[in-house]
Amino acid sequence: MLPLDPKNNYNVEILICGGSQKIDRTSNADDTCARINLGDENPTWEMDSFLHPRLMPDAVFLADGSVLFLNGCKKGFAGYQQKGFIPVNWDPTFELQIYDAVKPKGKRWKEQLATTDIARMYHSVALTLPDGRVWIAGSNNNDPSNVTAEYPTEFRVEYYSPPYLFQSSTRPLISNVPKVFTYAEKYDLHLNLNYPLGTHQPEHPTIKVALLRPGFSTHSMHMSQRYVVLNYELSDDKQSLTIESPPNANIFPPGPATLYVLRDGVPAEGIFVYIAEDEYDVVV
Known part of the structure; x- marks a missing residue:
């Protein structure tokens, strides 16, 4: 599920990328x-x-609401090695790519990012x-774990x-953040917008x-992962923000979350908070 935004009444959009054509170690990864x-x-x-064919990718929300795709491979399917220690997922994908859902089709992907030389496939x-x-x-x-295999544990x-x-x-700085919303x-x-010294501060910063909510990551799934944009008002002196919490549990279920405030695309250090029906539901 892509980010939810009050500007479009929290409209829900779903994105699915990659996968395998069939359960066969010679199967090619999907590139759509x-x-x-x-x-x-x-x-x-x-x-x-999808730019790069990839199965078993991890897709995580970044602080700005874009989606980072990483890990995975180009061949096979999800599972442990076959008899003879033959891997059923192989030809790892080392490239990272970022998807920006708000941009028009054809301009959503950012690539040529940092790469890795560590193969991360099944159970990444x-x-x-x-x-x-x-x-x-x-x-x-x-299975069992093997640190000397072609693709080691x-x-x-x-x-x-x-x-x-x-x-x-x-980076911008925020404080006076309640522990429970x-x-x-x-x-x-x-x-504190904290622009670099000597930098012109715009009259209307973005x-x-x-x-x-980062969610719980396993088997290329991030259960409960969710990104929700909040309404806010910036004070005239640009030294305080009045933010509005999500309207109900359907938009953001109760539980932990990281609060991010971004200045012109640059995030402040995130603050760990709890979302609850009542502030006394959580002991912090």
Whole structure:
């Protein structure tokens, strides 16, 4: 599910990318994406290129609401090796790519990003951190685990820094953030836009406020992953934000989340918060 935004009444769109043609180790990975707008009167799938054929990809929301695709491979299917220790998923995909859902078709993909030399296929995971980086780990298509196999059981961890962490030498700062948000309430946050010294501060900076639930990552699925944009008001002196929490649990279910505030596309350090029906439902 792509980001939910109050500007379009939290319209739901679904994106599905990649996969395998059949359960066969010689099967080629799919190189297409399909997107559907469930708010349309007659929803239909819109097809797009995936740029790189890939099965078992991990897709995680970044702090700005774009989607990072990583991990996976070009051949086979999800599963452990066959007899004789023959891998059933192989030819790993090392390229990363970012999908921006708000851009028009044909301009949504960003590639030529950092690459890795670690094969991460079956049982790989990825998670967006509060600081905006992505934690990447795992890969094991061996049963039992085997660190000397062609594609070994992987214990190394990587951290990926998305392009927005290189846009500016400084990041905005936020404080006075409550630990618990209840539904349909307004909260006042302290804001320091923190533009680099000597940089012209625009009269109308582009601000974005959002909640991210990274979800629970396994088998190329991120259960409960959700990104919801929040309404906000910027004070005249640009030193405070009044933000509005999600209207109800259908938009953002109760539980943990990371609050991000972005200045011209650059995120502040995310703040870990809880979303609840009542502030006394959570002990923090």
